[in-house]
Amino acid sequence: MANPSASDDYFRFFGLNQQFNIDLPALEQAYLAIQKEVHPDRHARGSDTEQRLAMQMATLANTALQTLKSPIQRGLYICQLHGVDAKLETNTAMPTAFLMRQMDWRESLDEQAENLPALDALMTEVEESRQETLAEIAQAIDGAKNYARAAELLRGLLFIDKFAVELDDTIAALI
Numbered sequence: 001m002a003n004p005s006a007s008d009d010y011f012r013f014f015g016l017n018q019q020f021n022i023d024l025p026a027l028e029q030a031y032l033a034i035q036k037e038v039h040p041d042r043h044a045r046g047s048d049t050e051q052r053l054a055m056q057m058a059t060l061a062n063t064a065l066q067t068l069k070s071p072i073q074r075g076l077y078i079c080q081l082h083g084v085d086a087k088l089e090t091n092t093a094m095p096t097a098f099l100m101r102q103m104d105w106r107e108s109l110d111e112q113a114e115n116l117p118a119l120d121a122l123m124t125e126v127e128e129s130r131q132e133t134l135a136e137i138a139q140a141i142d143g144a145k146n147y148a149r150a151a152e153l154l155r156g157l158l159f160i161d162k163f164a165v166e167l168d169d170t171i172a173a174l175i
Contacts, residue, residue, distance in 0.1 A: 010064035010077065020075055020141040020150075022068065031065045072161065075137050075154045079147045086151035088158070098156055101129070105163055109170060119171050126164050133157050 011018040014030035035058060036042075043054035067073045076086055094102075105126065112118035133153055140150035 009081065010068055013060065013064050014068070016068075018078065018081070020071075020078060020138045022074070024069065027065065027068055031061055034061045071134055071137070072154055072157055075141060075150055075157075078141055079151045079154070082145075082147045084147040084151050086154055088155060091155065094152075094156060094159070098159075102159060102163065105167075109163075109167060113170055114174065116171065116174050119167065119174070123164070123167055123171065126160060126167060130157065130160050130164065133160060 009018070011022075014027060014034070016022055016027060016030065038054045038057040038061065040051065040054050040058060043051050046054070067077050076088075079086055105122065108118070108122050112122065133156060137150050137153045137157065140146045140153060
């Protein structure tokens with residue numbers, strides 16, 4: 001059965017290196033291997049303890065997969081493993097340039113709400129910003145091991161992703 005002692009580190013649980021840029025197919029493969037091993041149906045004839053452990057491991061595998069698949073959750077998790085709390089609920093301070101860009105995007109969305117080509121161009125800009133931020137997060141975590149900087153960038157990525165959803169919804173309403 002999967003190693004319960006590795007449950008304190010999702011990367012170790014899946015046999016992956018602890019880094020922001022991960023091999024998603026390898027993650028998926030490790031998940032499927034563990035789920036095959038611990039699936040509760042495989043342990044239906046086992047003791048109560050075996051059944052309970054199988055259920056706990058299957059639940060852990062699901063939670064770990066969802067955490068590591070999401071770039072934001074993965075980054076926050078790595079920061080947490082290194083003692084850095086992003087304080088998402090209380091720390092909303094962002095650099096002025098970032099806030100100005102957010103305000104520009106919001107104005108563009110409001111002013112161009114009926115202009116599909118302009119909204120598509122804005123979506124391209126937002127996606128480029130998202131990719132740049134992901135690259136900066138990878139550098140902060142995998143390169144510089146600067147988890148405080150990574151947490152700041154992750155807070156920004158949350159703003160970018162939230163705006164992208166609003167923008168996508170606006171575009172979808174026009175189509």
